Amino acid sequence: MKKSGYFITFIFIVILLVIGFWIVTNISNSNNNVKEVKQLENPKTLIVYYSRTGNTKAVAELIQQKVGGELVQIETATPRPSNYRQEVNQNEQEQDDNVLPELKTKINNFDSYDRVFVGTPTWNMALPQAVVSFLEDYNFSGKTVIPFNTNGGYGVGATFAQIKDGVKGANVLKGFSVKGGEETNGILLAIKGNKKVEVSKEIDEWLKDINQK
Ligand SMILES: Cc1cc2nc3c(=O)[nH]c(=O)nc-3n(C[C@H](O)[C@H](O)[C@H](O)COP(=O)(O)O)c2cc1C
Numbered sequence: 001m002k003k004s005g006y007f008i009t010f011i012f013i014v015i016l017l018v019i020g021f022w023i024v025t026n027i028s029n030s031n032n033n034v035k036e037v038k039q040l041e042n043p044k045t046l047i048v049y050y051s052r053t054g055n056t057k058a059v060a061e062l063i064q065q066k067v068g069g070e071l072v073q074i075e076t077a078t079p080r081p082s083n084y085r086q087e088v089n090q091n092e093q094e095q096d097d098n099v100l101p102e103l104k105t106k107i108n109n110f111d112s113y114d115r116v117f118v119g120t121p122t123w124n125m126a127l128p129q130a131v132v133s134f135l136e137d138y139n140f141s142g143k144t145v146i147p148f149n150t151n152g153g154y155g156v157g158a159t160f161a162q163i164k165d166g167v168k169g170a171n172v173l174k175g176f177s178v179k180g181g182e183e184t185n186g187i188l189l190a191i192k193g194n195k196k197v198e199v200s201k202e203i204d205e206w207l208k209d210i211n212q213k
Contacts, residue, residue, distance in 0.1 A: 042113055043144065045069025049119030050131050052080070052087070055150040055180030056119045058191040061157040063117055063148065066207060074134050077102040084183050101130050103137065115144045115212075116170075119165055121180065122149060124159030132166065141169030146212065150180030150191065173192050176206045 047064050051057040051073065059152065064071045078101065081087045110120060120131045147163045149156045160175045178199055181190045191199055 008118040008184045018187050020154045022076060043114035045115045045117070046072065046107070046110075046113040047117040047149075048072045048074060048134065049117075050074040050128055051119070051121065052135075053183060054179045055191045056121050056148070056190060058179065058189070059148055059150060059176070059180075059199065059203070060117070060119045062196070062203050063119075063207075066203065067117075067213060068113075069117075072107060074130055076105045076130050076133075077104045085186060088124070091128060095124055095126060096176060098138060103130065103133050105125070105134070105139070110138050113143065115146065116140065117146045117148060118167075119136040119148045119150075120159050120161055120163070122151035122154065122157045125154065127159050127162045132158075132162065135163065135166030136172070139169075140167035143167070143175060145170040146173045146210065147175035149175060149177040151177065152182045152184065153179050172205075176203060178202060185209070 005042070015197075047060050047067075047069050049056050049060040051060070056074065056153075060071060060073075081090055097113055118131070120127055145159050145163065145167045149159050151157070156175070156177045161179075163175075164172045179190070181187050
């Protein structure tokens with residue numbers, strides 16, 4: 001064979017290798033994409049909440065009916081005061097002193113969840129310290145975190161900002177907040193009956209807005 005013949009054969013082989021390489025990488029990339037889409041469509045979901053008088057719990061249950069997943073209530077190792085005034089005082093003291101109450105609730109398989117809804121009432125315009133304990137106890141890096149809140153009419157206060165701060169490395173989506181009870185005025189569980197139906201519709205709109213199902 002002439003020199004030029006070897007050269008053309010060489011170029012031909014190089015072109016075949018480049019095309020072969022391109023096909024292999026593209027097929028494996030498209031397989032990865034399929035995996036990613038599947039994961040987003042069916043994320044393993046945890047709905048965790050703290051609730052004294054049942055309002056945040058009611059919202060948590062509605063969310064679970066819509067998106068599935070596991071529902072877990074945050075409970076402290078030492079029971080909290082049942083008297084409202086006593087709880088207000090104890091909570092304020094704990095917030096001031098940055099006391100983190102030990103939790104009875106333990107989530108063994110926390111790492112296996114892709115998406116964590118975190119529900120909390122507003123206490124003294126901030127998180128109850130038990131929720132701060134929960135955020136401290138787990139590693140949220142790489143997860144999607146979705147906050148929700150009930151309050152006595154004064155809004156989320158610092159709760160959503162504290163959650164965002166406490167879940168370093170997570171992708172935090174827009175939270176949902178609704179007025180719940182007013183224990184000061186003797187209204188404990190407010191999210192029931194017609195109000196619950198209304199809240200359910202608001203949750204539907206919110207989930208659509210943040211593209212979660
Ligand atoms: C100790 C304590 C402090 C509270 N502080 C606030 C507050 O600062 N702002 C507010 O809007 N509501 C406040 N509330 C009212 C609760 O946020 C509201 O009733 C909420 O819906 C309770 O949720 P739960 O029923 O899940 O416990 C407080 C309630 C308690 C018990």
